[in-house]
Amino acid sequence: MDLTWLTNALHTHTAGFAEAAEGGDPATRVPTCPEWRLRDLVGHIGQAHRWAAGMVRTREPAAVPDPLEADPPADWTRWLTEGATELADAVRTTGADTTVTTLLGPGPAVFWLRRMLHDTVVHHADATLTTGRTTFEIAPDVATDALDEGLGLMSTPGAEKVKPGLAELAGNGEKLLLRAETTGWLITRTPSGPTCSRAVGDADVTVEGSERDLLLVVTRRLSPDQLTVTGDRALLDHWLSRTAL
Template sequence: MDNARLAQGLHHHTAAFAAAVAGADPQARVPTCPEWPLRVLVGHIGQAHRWAAGIVGSGPSPVPDPVDADPGPPGEWSAWLRDGATALADAVAAAGDSPVWTFFGERPARFWLRRMLHDTTIHHADAALATGAPFAVEPDIAADAVTEWLELLSNPVTPSIKPEFAALRGAGQTLQLSPDAGPGWLITRTPDGVEWDRTTGPADVTMAAPIADLLLVFTRRLPASRITITGDRALADHWLAHTAA
């Protein structure tokens, strides 16, 4: 996905997130982020976009606490959210291919545009589930979100950031993610961590579904009952229990 598509997706899902929370109770609990009321979820999105824009434009800064974010009065949430997405897209456009700080070493500035697109997409689903609003994600964005999540899970630095991901190490067990269109993802759990390929092949367990449902189950936003699981169910359950985004 090129930067223009990433930016388009960021603007779309930020606007859709804003629409999903419009008129809702700021203190309503978010079922898929149970420690957060809706106001904190809103604050996290706008705060994260501005934090990432600051990294691209000025350099690294401490990871902010979503509880400290102030999205303002609910009637101003939409404009505040859109402004944050614009700030990030503009910062990446200005930076071009310049390397910037990330958790995984220096990467092109587009790293943050892609990371924030997929974070926003998943939290758009959170908002929709909390308020009863509709949710949809474009197939190319859903597929790239799965790929990016596997890239993060397979990075050797990741367990130092989230130690619980070390439980994904294994002895060669394989999982196949099979979307309704396009190639799937073949995941192998090795003693050194997660490995994966964008391919289809035999596996110990296969998880199959339309790509949007596959993404939301993969990130623990929908129950596993929404997809078809064949093979070693315990392996699938273990994976899902340790990969909440």
């Protein structure tokens, strides 16, 4: 993975998140994360970047921080920017390929830069939906990588230990297709769990839209009704209810 590309994208979406959040009422509930207020959403991003940076530097696991206990300073933009910079610097200094602790066992340090980029991307969308101050924009290549990363994590053996709902996605060959204009993601439910490949083909249910909109549907930030859905809608709904990224 290109370290410069990931770093630039992280800074872009951290800035977009900060712009959407800055000036909003800290007590406003986040409609797509109703257990959080806007202040908690900001706290989560600032905490998560620093938490990941710490694990990259130490190469050791650390307890997941609680956003409800975060205490972001008044200058949200500066704090968020500093957290993103801390993470990018930690990966660069440690070495992108250096083995560290990840969500699914040992992996390269760059895992955390990519994971935090796409966590920030999704919460950038949340911030825009909460305050209405800006609109959510994302480059197609970033949305494509977000789908690659999220669907790849979902289909990694052992992922159900992190997200128990995935254990309910074993099946008998049922297929779901996410179809963008120039690419697609074909998900197959096998007896041992879901698999995903960058491909197009026949499927039991197909969702068609832009990379941006497919990402928002997969993360349950946009209703599939806003896109073109053909085939077994119940299969899609079952999958979405257990795989929100």
